[in-house]
Amino acid sequence: MRHVISVLIENESGALSRVAGLFSARGYNIESLTVAPTHDPTLSRMTITTRGTERVVEQIIKQLNKLVDIVRLTDLTEVQFIEREIMLVKVRAVEAGREEVKRLTDIFRGHILDVTDNSYVVELTGDDHKLCAFLDAVNRDNVIEVVRSGATGIARGDKALRV
Amino acid sequence: MVPTSSLNEVLRASCQSSTQAAPGSHAWRLSLLLFVILGASRGRHDQAPWQNVGSSPVHPCETVTTDHPHPFRRSDVRARTSTRRVCIRALPCATFAIVTRRSPEPHRGRGGVFLNIYARMRIRRLLPEASRVRPSGVIESLEMELSGGEVLIEALKEEGVEFIFGYPGGAVLHIYDALYEQNSVKHILVRHEQGATHAADGYARATGKPGVVLVTSGPGATNAVTGIATAFMDSIPMVVLSGQVQSRFIGSDAFQEVDCVGITRPCVKHNFLVDCLENFATTLKKAFHVATTGRPGPVVVDIPKDFTTPGVTTPFMYPKKITMRSYTPPVQGHPGQIRKAVDLILSAKRPMIYSGGGVVLGNAAKQLIEFTEHLGYPITQTLMGLGAFPASNQQNLGMLGMHGTVEANMGMHECDVLIAIGARFDDRVTGETSSFCPNAKIVHVDVDPASISKTVTVDVPIVGNVEQVLEAMISLLKETDRRPDQEALAAWWKHLNGLRDTKCLAYDTSPDLIKPQAVVEALHRVTDGDAYVTSDVGQHQMWAAQYYGFDKPRRWINSGGLGTMGFGLPAAIGVQLAFPDEIVACITGEASIQMCIQELSTCLQYDLPVKVICLNNRYMGMVRQWQEFSYEKRYSHSYMDALPDFVKLTESYGHVGMRIEDPADVDGALKEAFGMRNRLVFMDFQTDQSENVYPMIEAGKGHHEMRLNPARELA
Numbered sequence: 001m002r003h004v005i006s007v008l009i010e011n012e013s014g015a016l017s018r019v020a021g022l023f024s025a026r027g028y029n030i031e032s033l034t035v036a037p038t039h040d041p042t043l044s045r046m047t048i049t050t051r052g053t054e055r056v057v058e059q060i061i062k063q064l065n066k067l068v069d070i071v072r073l074t075d076l077t078e079v080q081f082i083e084r085e086i087m088l089v090k091v092r093a094v095e096a097g098r099e100e101v102k103r104l105t106d107i108f109r110g111h112i113l114d115v116t117d118n119s120y121v122v123e124l125t126g127d128d129h130k131l132c133a134f135l136d137a138v139n140r141d142n143v144i145e146v147v148r149s150g151a152t153g154i155a156r157g158d159k160a161l162r163v
Numbered sequence: 164m165v166p167t168s169s170l171n172e173v174l175r176a177s178c179q180s181s182t183q184a185a186p187g188s189h190a191w192r193l194s195l196l197l198f199v200i201l202g203a204s205r206g207r208h209d210q211a212p213w214q215n216v217g218s219s220p221v222h223p224c225e226t227v228t229t230d231h232p233h234p235f236r237r238s239d240v241r242a243r244t245s246t247r248r249v250c251i252r253a254l255p256c257a258t259f260a261i262v263t264r265r266s267p268e269p270h271r272g273r274g275g276v277f278l279n280i281y282a283r284m285r286i287r288r289l290l291p292e293a294s295r296v297r298p299s300g301v302i303e304s305l306e307m308e309l310s311g312g313e314v315l316i317e318a319l320k321e322e323g324v325e326f327i328f329g330y331p332g333g334a335v336l337h338i339y340d341a342l343y344e345q346n347s348v349k350h351i352l353v354r355h356e357q358g359a360t361h362a363a364d365g366y367a368r369a370t371g372k373p374g375v376v377l378v379t380s381g382p383g384a385t386n387a388v389t390g391i392a393t394a395f396m397d398s399i400p401m402v403v404l405s406g407q408v409q410s411r412f413i414g415s416d417a418f419q420e421v422d423c424v425g426i427t428r429p430c431v432k433h434n435f436l437v438d439c440l441e442n443f444a445t446t447l448k449k450a451f452h453v454a455t456t457g458r459p460g461p462v463v464v465d466i467p468k469d470f471t472t473p474g475v476t477t478p479f480m481y482p483k484k485i486t487m488r489s490y491t492p493p494v495q496g497h498p499g500q501i502r503k504a505v506d507l508i509l510s511a512k513r514p515m516i517y518s519g520g521g522v523v524l525g526n527a528a529k530q531l532i533e534f535t536e537h538l539g540y541p542i543t544q545t546l547m548g549l550g551a552f553p554a555s556n557q558q559n560l561g562m563l564g565m566h567g568t569v570e571a572n573m574g575m576h577e578c579d580v581l582i583a584i585g586a587r588f589d590d591r592v593t594g595e596t597s598s599f600c601p602n603a604k605i606v607h608v609d610v611d612p613a614s615i616s617k618t619v620t621v622d623v624p625i626v627g628n629v630e631q632v633l634e635a636m637i638s639l640l641k642e643t644d645r646r647p648d649q650e651a652l653a654a655w656w657k658h659l660n661g662l663r664d665t666k667c668l669a670y671d672t673s674p675d676l677i678k679p680q681a682v683v684e685a686l687h688r689v690t691d692g693d694a695y696v697t698s699d700v701g702q703h704q705m706w707a708a709q710y711y712g713f714d715k716p717r718r719w720i721n722s723g724g725l726g727t728m729g730f731g732l733p734a735a736i737g738v739q740l741a742f743p744d745e746i747v748a749c750i751t752g753e754a755s756i757q758m759c760i761q762e763l764s765t766c767l768q769y770d771l772p773v774k775v776i777c778l779n780n781r782y783m784g785m786v787r788q789w790q791e792f793s794y795e796k797r798y799s800h801s802y803m804d805a806l807p808d809f810v811k812l813t814e815s816y817g818h819v820g821m822r823i824e825d826p827a828d829v830d831g832a833l834k835e836a837f838g839m840r841n842r843l844v845f846m847d848f849q850t851d852q853s854e855n856v857y858p859m860i861e862a863g864k865g866h867h868e869m870r871l872n873p874a875r876e877l878a
Binding site for chain 1: 424425428429432433436453487488489490611612613615616617620
């Protein structure tokens with residue numbers, strides 16, 4: 001099962017490598033990982049998406065908690081949460097296809113950031129399903145390149161991950 | 164205000180008088196030379212003659228030595244960059260600096276500096292809060308200005324470190340210079356950095372205090388990695404200080420540069436790269452805090468060379484306590500869980516207590532004995548847990564696992580309630596997990612939440628300090644009227660005692676060949692079972708564990724988790740240093756001993772009368788045994804040809820060597836060797852080459868599928 005784990009970690013050099021190293025050393029699967037400082041510059045917020053059985057995910061969470069640099073963490077998939085990812089995609093756009101891509105971008109509530117005679121750069125936010133659906137809709141053959149930020153997530157309601 | 168000219172006078176007088184006493188003499192050490200400077204603010208020190216001292220890039224070696232009489236010059240102040248400066252920031256607009264000769268005498272006390280009367284008078288006059296100057300001359304709560312090397316020494320003193328095991332090199336030369344100037348912390352010079360880490364590890368295992376290691380950058384750090392990983396696997400508190408190239412050279416592939424933090428990251432509890440001199444003391448405090456609390460473990464502090472430069476100083480204040488928001492180890496077990504566990508424990512018909520190294524590390528042996536005796540339940544220990552419960556106690560079924568006893572392993576297999584205390588369900592203990600304790604409900608007490616349900620799912624987990632949890636359980640057991648089902652317990656004991664009749668540890672004796680088991684049993688007799696026994700890794704390690712019979716915790720010192728050959732001798736160094744009057748025996752084999760044999764030289768340098776018991780069967784015995792059972796006796800590269808003459812080798816290291824070939828000589832040789840209280844004796848026992856460790860659970864088998872010694876019937 002897919003899990004989204006949100007982590008508050010000391011904003012120090014080497015902290016990211018501890019997390020990445022833990023996953024590779026223990027053979028855990030890592031689907032995506034995003035990290036950036038928070039409003040408190042001493043802390044970074046990391047979102048990790050991973051897959052595994054309940055037992056493996058339990059171990060991942062325990063092992064992450066053991067890392068001295070990690071201040072707090074939560075498994076977002078246990079609560080109601082919002083997940084967003086940003087994707088920039090360069091799409092071939094010629095002749096009739098130009099209109100089609102523009103239409104699809106509007107339907108998916110994206111923006112076109114750059115236009116050339118042959119291509120568009122489209123910005124899209126959403127969860128994994130939405131981004132994949134867009135790529136399918138524009139036809140993957142027309143996709144020149146894709147860059148995705150990886151998932152970020154936050155719990156709904158009053159629940160908060162903070163110090 | 165003190166006029167600058169008079170300050171210069173004081174300084175000149177100080178310098179001249181300091182040069183009259185010979186370096187190292189009592190007078191030299193005690194000559195407390197000082198001057199007091201009153202400045203408008205800290206920022207105006209630039210007028211003071213000593214101001215340049217702190218930031219001077221000039222190395223003391225490049226300037227005039229102080230035992231040469233000379234008139235005061237600016238450079239002389241630089242020359243004395245190794246002197247200690249003390250800043251008192253008591254007045255809002257004033258800073259006093261007292262320059263004292265570096266003095267290792269303990270009378271300076273914590274955070275204070277011994278001052279002469281003159282100094283006290285001056286300070287009294289200048290400081291309204293003169294009460295801070297005690298009549299003894301000790302000023303309290305002062306911030307000392309120290310160089311990085313001195314910060315390290317002061318921090319080690321604050322932590323009560325007795326020994327530091329190390330090996331010098333370029334990146335730690337400044338630290339070694341600071342070590343040279345003091346004698347509070349004793350440095351033990353090993354012959355290889357692996358030896359340093361194992362020695363510190365042995366010291367930590369025997370005393371419970373953190374072991375401290377100092378190694379240089381590059382190869383110094385990489386050589387230490389094996390020892391760090393050894394300590395990590397067995398959760399041993401250790402602080403490893405490694406030198407690093409200057410911070411501006413990091414990442415440039417400089418000479419002897421290696422990413423020590425990166426290399427050690429997977430085998431430490433935590434590691435630090437010191438980022439600036441100002442944070443050095445706090446980083447050291449954190450290192451000791453993390454290493455010794457919660458589930459202990461090794462912590463590496465990587466120290467760039469430029470942060471230890473003599474003369475580059477920082478105000479020193481060692482924190483008494485430290486809190487880290489990201490590190491809060493659990494202490495108290497959850498009372499609800501403890502109650503649930505006690506209920507389950509009391510409901511058992513076929514109970515089994517399974518204790519591990521956590522009881523030893525957590526100093527909970529006393530509580531474990533009380534708990535076990537109160538319940539009257541059978542108990543078995545892991546390799547790491549031996550000694551926490553006396554081997555001679557009738558409730559003890561001995562060690563469990565791959566080479567555990569029949570009664571312990573079958574007890575595990577058949578029990579209905581398993582009480583795991585400070586143990587981590589290692590694969591050498593559980594065997595095949597699918598057939599592990601098939602009928603048991605499991606209670607698991609551990610300080611590390613990640614140990615719980617890692618390999619075996621447990622029913623009642625309790626995360627907490629083992630000592631506290633056991634105490635809570637004992638008091639609940641004493642309060643309640645409920646008693647274990649005595650009838651069921653009696654039947655269970657009857658069954659277990661029947662299993663004891665298997666005599667699984669019996670072995671065939673021979674008039675011609677020395678049996679390794681017999682040597683260990685003889686060692687127990689000769690040392691009254693009271694020795695500190697270190698061991699290497701292999702068959703001899705298992706025989707030591709099976710046949711020595713440890714009655715006290717912290718007496719059995721071996722590398723359990725990592726299985727590091729070469730551990731035994733250096734570990735014995737650490738133990739013998741910690742307990743100079745105790746008997747320390749290192750049980751080893753001819754293959755293991757050669758992995759760190761150079762430490763015999765260290766033993767001579769520090770007069771460590773360790774007794775080395777080498778069970779020499781000319782094979783890597785455990786490898787040979789596996790090849791016999793699983794590879795149809797194809798002994799691929801497990802025979803060791805061209806062995807050295809260990810007697811001559813030992814003698815060339817300046818110790819006593821013995822070779823014992825006749826079974827009849829075993830006791831006599833041991834008595835003779837242990838009679839030599841002040842000498843290291845290396846006993847090379849030529850043992851039976853074909854002897855195997857039994858019982859044995861082969862890979863993929865369960866506790867009930869043991870291979871027993873075919874010769875035990877003959878015994």
